[in-house]
Amino acid sequence: MNKYTSRRIKNLVMMTLAYVALIIALIPLASIIIETIARGASAINLNFITQETAPLGQVGGGIGPAIEGTLLLVGFASLWAVPIGVLSGIYVAEFRDNIVARTARFMNDVLSGMPSIVLGIFAWIIVVLVVGWSVIAGAFALGIMMIPIVSRTTEEAVKLVPGTIREAALALGVPRWKTTLTVVMSSSKRGIATGILLAVARVTGETAPLLLTILGSRFWFAGLTEPTAALTLTVFDLSQSPFVSVDLPRAWGASLILIMIILGIYIIVRYLTREKYGR
Amino acid sequence: MEGDMMSFKVQVESLNAWFRDRQVLKKINMQINEKAVTAIIGPSGCGKTTFIRCVNRMHELVPGARVSGKIFLDGEDIYAKGTDAVKIRRKIGMVFQKPNPFPTMSVYDNVAAGLKLNGVKDRKRLDGVVKESLKSAELWDEVKNDFDKSGASLSGGQQQRLCIARALAVEPELILMDEPCSALDPSATARIERLMRNLSKDYTVVVVTHNMQQAARVSDYTGFLYLGQLIEFAQTRAIFENPRNKLTENYITGRFG
Numbered sequence: 112m113n114k115y116t117s118r119r120i121k122n123l124v125m126m127t128l129a130y131v132a133l134i135i136a137l138i139p140l141a142s143i144i145i146e147t148i149a150r151g152a153s154a155i156n157l158n159f160i161t162q163e164t165a166p167l168g169q170v171g172g173g174i175g176p177a178i179e180g181t182l183l184l185v186g187f188a189s190l191w192a193v194p195i196g197v198l199s200g201i202y203v204a205e206f207r208d209n210i211v212a213r214t215a216r217f218m219n220d221v222l223s224g225m226p227s228i229v230l231g232i233f234a235w236i237i238v239v240l241v242v243g244w245s246v247i248a249g250a251f252a253l254g255i256m257m258i259p260i261v262s263r264t265t266e267e268a269v270k271l272v273p274g275t276i277r278e279a280a281l282a283l284g285v286p287r288w289k290t291t292l293t294v295v296m297s298s299s300k301r302g303i304a305t306g307i308l309l310a311v312a313r314v315t316g317e318t319a320p321l322l323l324t325i326l327g328s329r330f331w332f333a334g335l336t337e338p339t340a341a342l343t344l345t346v347f348d349l350s351q352s353p354f355v356s357v358d359l360p361r362a363w364g365a366s367l368i369l370i371m372i373i374l375g376i377y378i379i380v381r382y383l384t385r386e387k388y389g390r
Numbered sequence: 391m392e393g394d395m396m397s398f399k400v401q402v403e404s405l406n407a408w409f410r411d412r413q414v415l416k417k418i419n420m421q422i423n424e425k426a427v428t429a430i431i432g433p434s435g436c437g438k439t440t441f442i443r444c445v446n447r448m449h450e451l452v453p454g455a456r457v458s459g460k461i462f463l464d465g466e467d468i469y470a471k472g473t474d475a476v477k478i479r480r481k482i483g484m485v486f487q488k489p490n491p492f493p494t495m496s497v498y499d500n501v502a503a504g505l506k507l508n509g510v511k512d513r514k515r516l517d518g519v520v521k522e523s524l525k526s527a528e529l530w531d532e533v534k535n536d537f538d539k540s541g542a543s544l545s546g547g548q549q550q551r552l553c554i555a556r557a558l559a560v561e562p563e564l565i566l567m568d569e570p571c572s573a574l575d576p577s578a579t580a581r582i583e584r585l586m587r588n589l590s591k592d593y594t595v596v597v598v599t600h601n602m603q604q605a606a607r608v609s610d611y612t613g614f615l616y617l618g619q620l621i622e623f624a625q626t627r628a629i630f631e632n633p634r635n636k637l638t639e640n641y642i643t644g645r646f647g
Contacts, residue, residue: 282483
């Protein structure tokens with residue numbers, strides 16, 4: 112057997128192994144999606160999405176409050192966490208050599224590795240014990256999770272802006288803060304938007320911090336300091352119900368809607384990042 | 391043109407510059423004439439770029455960078471206590487080695503950037519300035535029909551002229567060019583060189599170049615920098631035909647560099 116044939120055989124073996132590994136890697140993802148659609152699709156109809164939630168074991172009703180709750184929680188979390196995350200990411204990227212920036216980056220890494228249940232306990236002590244189970248408490252916990260993700264991706268996006276672009280603006284007599292907020296930001300806005308969406312997708316699927324902060328509810332939004340529902344928590348509650356025949360299909364239906372929301376966000380992310388290389 | 395004090399646009403007095411504890415410019419003294427092209431030549435690492443970055447106070451932006459000495463622009467010391475570097479930079483245009491138009495801005499916005507970012511909103515005035523600047527930078531004819539095109543979509547030579555137009559738009563007292571042709575092909579280079587000659591009718595231009603022929607072609611005065619020291623400064627013809635210093639002679643005859 113000459114060298115050439117043996118190389119071809121090696122190549123073939125390695126390619127086959129790679130394909131097999133790929134398929135194995137895709138099995139869990141594919142089976143989760145297929146299973147969820149198969150079991151959840153039949154539960155979904157207009158009422159399911161728009162109605163208040165029926166008590167466990169009782170037929171009828173929907174998961175409207177859970178969808179509303181998730182959107183509100185993630186919305187309020189973004190409202191306070193995104194500006195902090197973006198600005199701190201910019202700071203860390205623009206002043207990468209100073210001690211504050213290095214400390215902030217390190218703290219961010221620690222925070223993003225923090226188990227989400229710990230953040231939940233933190234929010235419970237800080238907010239729940241003061242104002243009670245509430246939208247505010249949930250948004251607080253989710254926001255803390257978002258900050259390091261937004262900050263890190265913003266930092267990476269801002270670092271990609273070439274130094275020559277910054278210098279061009281500075282040489283025109285544009286102050287440093289304005290250079291950052293205009294020229295640098297506009298050159299990295301796609302990357303920043305991507306980071307924000309990834310953080311949103313990430314916390315939309317979080318359960319642990321919400322377990323300790325929002326309590327759950329069968330009813331529509333009643334105020335920022337009142338308990339609320341969320342899709343993840345509703346899935347959890349329904350799946351724990353003793354009335355399996357009634358509540359399990361509803362749990363699958365809620366799961367499917369949750370997956371569709373997150374998948375939708377990822378599709379937007381793909382769309383945003385695509386143009387960067389496509390043009 | 392051998393100037394009396396009054397006609398010097400820029401006067402440099404014992405300028406020193408450092409990167410951390412490494413001194414890259416040593417006691418530079420130089421007078422730069424108004425409405426003329428002054429070339430700074432010298433081998434790589436001699437401090438040419440640092441020198442012109444000191445003239446618009448960009449050097450100090452690098453962490454660990456330090457400057458001492460005086461530079462007078464129209465008689466005003468730009469390093470005087472309490473002088474705002476940002477205000478100084480507004481008076482001085484700079485063109486960089488690699489064309490660096492703002493990638494997310496159109497041709498129009500690139501030229502208008504200096505004014506817009508400093509708060510000018512009057513559309514009529516902007517239109518006028520953009521047109522004049524593009525004409526002065528000899529780019530008008532090529533872009534007048536696609537103002538909205540991205541600045542980054544132009545060719546390299548066009549991008550560099552766009553950067554020149556951007557620098558001209560703020561009506562600078564002085565234009566600094568840091569090896570403006572090093573990333574361009576010969577025909578684009580010739581174009582920029584011609585432009586430099588034309589600009590010197592209205593502007594004071596300082597150009598850093600590692601290309602001695604370019605210095606000989608475009609400049610009225612030439613300074614030779616070596617290891618951070620200004621070895622010789624004179625009219626370009628004198629430097630190239632009759633250098634007084636042995637080092638200068640060796641450099642321009644290609645014995646080192």
